[in-house]
Amino acid sequence: MTKYLLSAVVLTLGLAGCATDGSMNTNTATTTEQLGMAALKIAVNAKCVSEINTIPAWQTASKLMTTEQKQNIETEVCNCVSEKAPYSVTAADLANATFDPNARATMVGQVVSKTVTACVNETFSKN
Structure with a gap:
């Protein structure tokens, strides 16, 4: 599902680039x-x-939590x-990841x- 969502966003980025009038203005660059x-x-x-479940701190801390607490903290x-x-x-990494699925997976x-x-750690220090 994530691959489809990311593909849809990448496609949108590509189409946004095609929709310009040929002049690359600041607003188009910012939107892209x-x-x-x-x-x-x-x-x-x-x-x-x-x-998140592979993080040792999370594994330890979540053992005594309810399902709702786990979901809230995970979020x-x-x-x-x-x-x-x-x-x-x-920006170069992001541009490369736009067109290369392997680069995208690595970057993410x-x-x-x-x-x-x-x-x-930040979340647990607040709670």
Whole structure:
């Protein structure tokens, strides 16, 4: 499902580029960049949700939680990871990931691994 959603966003980015009048103005660049970041956040969130159970801190902390508590904290952690994602990639990486599925998977995996443990710790220190 994530692959289809990400593909739809990438297709939208491609079509947005085709819809211009040939002059690349700041608004078009900004819109395309925003769409790229939105696609990155969606992919990172999906990867986070699937990977969070491999984090030792999460495994330990979640043993005594109710299902609702686990879901709430998982959502908070993955939102944190998604919000930090744009600061973990360059524009060149994002552009490469737009057209290369392998680069996209690698980039998303790297972003999640760089930020998920910090977000787990951040979430638990607030609660």
